[in-house]
Amino acid sequence: MPPGPPHEEHHFTASETVRDLVIGMADGLTVPFALAAGLTGAVAGNTLIVTAGLAEIAAGCVAMGLGGYLAARTDAEHYVAERQREEQETHDYTDRERWEVAAILHRYGVRGDALRLAVDSICADRRRWVDFMMRFELDLQEPQPGRAAQSAVTIGGAYVVGGMIPLAPYIVMTDTVSALIVSACVTALALTGFGWLKARATGLPATRGAAQTLAIGGLAASVAYGIAKLVGG
């Protein structure tokens, strides 16, 4: 292998676990905070806000966690089904599938003898041929086993952890308005830190990431507050 850039300075590709954490945590921090803020504007009573908040966190955790589970399982089944179909096509439509391999390589400038030889080598082994079509025609990668369950736990867990941060002040404090103020401060801190880490994990400017995440949370809470005030206040 010829020398290249040092590995740690290479490309950023967020792992699927980081993606799941971000999905769960972003909504978990934002929606329960906004809901609690909205209800503070409309109704008195921390018990009620905590009840609604916990119900929302439970519902969000189950809906997003199981949603993530199904999405990952659907991906896995989709991969198997498409792979079988693609393999059948190399039997039923051999010329067409060879032509498709050639068309993909042609797009990257492989022509003439080089193209003929490359297509021959790829199609010489049916497993590799189907691998090539899955990856480069259909853009599907083989999912990791156990991915679905892990995704469910990560998203659902992140949602609960995220959601308990804005709700905690309403649980431990008695005055609704004071709880809202503490909740806003704690959530703002958490959103900033989370946005910063998220940006770092994807290799983008960390300060901007922190500001954006904070802005989304603030906007969601303001809209929820306004609507709750309008309807219930």
Add this chain to the structure above:
Amino acid sequence: MPPGPPHEEHHFTASETVRDLVIGMADGLTVPFALAAGLTGAVAGNTLIVTAGLAEIAAGCVAMGLGGYLAARTDAEHYVAERQREEQETHDYTDRERWEVAAILHRYGVRGDALRLAVDSICADRRRWVDFMMRFELDLQEPQPGRAAQSAVTIGGAYVVGGMIPLAPYIVMTDTVSALIVSACVTALALTGFGWLKARATGLPATRGAAQTLAIGGLAASVAYGIAKLVGG
């Protein structure tokens, strides 16, 4: 082009818009329904349930819509940054990047002369060379322009439409328990239809898709109901 299977029987790949609709609609139907059901178990009064429901829908719409916007914009910026880096590497580490092209093709059975010729053709044009590395080493595809705004509107809109379905009975009816029953029936119907369409769009068994989506909604609502009853009832 040699004859192949009829196009409409070919592979299923859900478009990004379908994915966005599914993301918004799934959570929009489930979480507001579960929240309303949970509050029905804990507190009396449709006004309060509607207030909390609308606040949740507003918060979820903003959080998920803007979250989708940022995710799509991050993808686009990530693509540009990685493309620049990859192009720089073809200047700074020419041998290493040629070797990487060879390593990718080697994995699919291209060897010897065929490999040498194919690598030469791909690396003869720097744009195609970088295209190849982006697609096949980093697995990144160029995002469509305008994707971020469209994604935000689709996810946020689907969340509002989905969320208004379970909430509507609480708005038009006065008795809380009757509203819960009607809400459960309407939402169950909507979840079944939505799960069925979602499965059809991804080419999986439609009946199972409908049953799974319904089960997630039911489970989320049961958990939210139980927790709200425990805390607030």
